[in-house]
Amino acid sequence: MLKAERHKYIMTKLIEDQKVVTTDLALALDLSEDTIRRDLNELDSKKLLEKVYGGAIQATEKTVDVFNININAEDEKIKIVTKALSLLHDGQVIIMSGGSTNLVFARLIPSDLNATIYTYSLPIAMQLSQHPNIDLIFIGGKMQKNAMVTIGMDVIQILSKIKADICFIGASSINVKQGLTEIGYEVSIVKKAMIESSDRVVSMFSSDKLNTKMPHVVCELSQLDTIVTDLDPEDLRLEEYRKSGVFVL
The missing domain is CATH 3.40.50.1360 (Rossmann fold)
Known part of the structure; x- marks a missing residue:
């Protein structure tokens, strides 16, 4: 699978589930966890997602005023x-x-x-x-x-x-x-x-x-x-x- 295809799959799953887990992605794509981590790092550097321990979550804009925190739903x-x-x-x-x-x-x-x-x-x-x-x-x-x-x-x-x-x-x-x-x-x-x-x-x-x-x-x-x-x-x-x-x- 080409890198662009992997990235598209990751972003689609992220939109569907609001989060992705490295181990699950590796299993679904039949790839090593190291490959998935590199993909997540690249997408994180482009601010398309936010890499966290064990996977990634959707990128969110940081509010300037810490007392005024935006809450989803x-x-x-x-x-x-x-x-x-x-x-x-x-x-x-x-x-x-x-x-x-x-x-x-x-x-x-x-x-x-x-x-x-x-x-x-x-x-x-x-x-x-x-x-x-x-x-x-x-x-x-x-x-x-x-x-x-x-x-x-x-x-x-x-x-x-x-x-x-x-x-x-x-x-x-x-x-x-x-x-x-x-x-x-x-x-x-x-x-x-x-x-x-x-x-x-x-x-x-x-x-x-x-x-x-x-x-x-x-x-x-x-x-x-x-x-x-x-x-x-x-x-x-x-x-x-x-x-x-x-x-x-």
């Missing part, structure tokens, strides 16, 4: 997080991962809620810094610039010392067999630590993440207490998740 995410607001109450210790759905959630937290919130997401920390009654703790560490979250051992050590009532964790992918999975290894490790430190685990995500997978496992489905999506809880697409014992909101 914001109405859908508002529908998701509005359901989860019922899980909040005064006095909770909460951990929040990064991601645009959790950022929308942070924006909608009622102004009269008194709680302590830990986060390693810079955009979420900035949003919550304006909340009048939230005791906010930002977990510092090495900054992963594309996602604006901190990663590394510093983050994990702090998380290991927290005893949280509930955590709200974003999902890149989820399926019944593998549970939550992530494209990035370091983020998956941080999310594991977050789950270990929390009594209750809630994952909020759009329905297009259902029945998909990424290279790095975060947790099995049994470790989730609640999942929140844009679908009706009785939707047939959620049937296997309900059967697994997870509560669907």
Whole structure:
């Protein structure tokens, strides 16, 4: 297959799935992963996509004002997080991962809620810094610039010392067999630590993440207490998740 044909295939898959995984592309095109990585590097240099660990995502324009972050499908995410607001109450210790759905959630937290919130997401920390009654703790560490979250051992050590009532964790992918999975290894490790430190685990995500997978496992489905999506809880697409014992909101 010619390079131009490979590039066209990669860009088509990216438009269809919003992301591509190196191993999947190598399998589909019957090529080595090194060849695929070179193709992704070239497309990244042309700003046609954004190369990330294990694959690539669609290229996005960076906003100049970090307080004014553009959110794709914001109405859908508002529908998701509005359901989860019922899980909040005064006095909770909460951990929040990064991601645009959790950022929308942070924006909608009622102004009269008194709680302590830990986060390693810079955009979420900035949003919550304006909340009048939230005791906010930002977990510092090495900054992963594309996602604006901190990663590394510093983050994990702090998380290991927290005893949280509930955590709200974003999902890149989820399926019944593998549970939550992530494209990035370091983020998956941080999310594991977050789950270990929390009594209750809630994952909020759009329905297009259902029945998909990424290279790095975060947790099995049994470790989730609640999942929140844009679908009706009785939707047939959620049937296997309900059967697994997870509560669907």
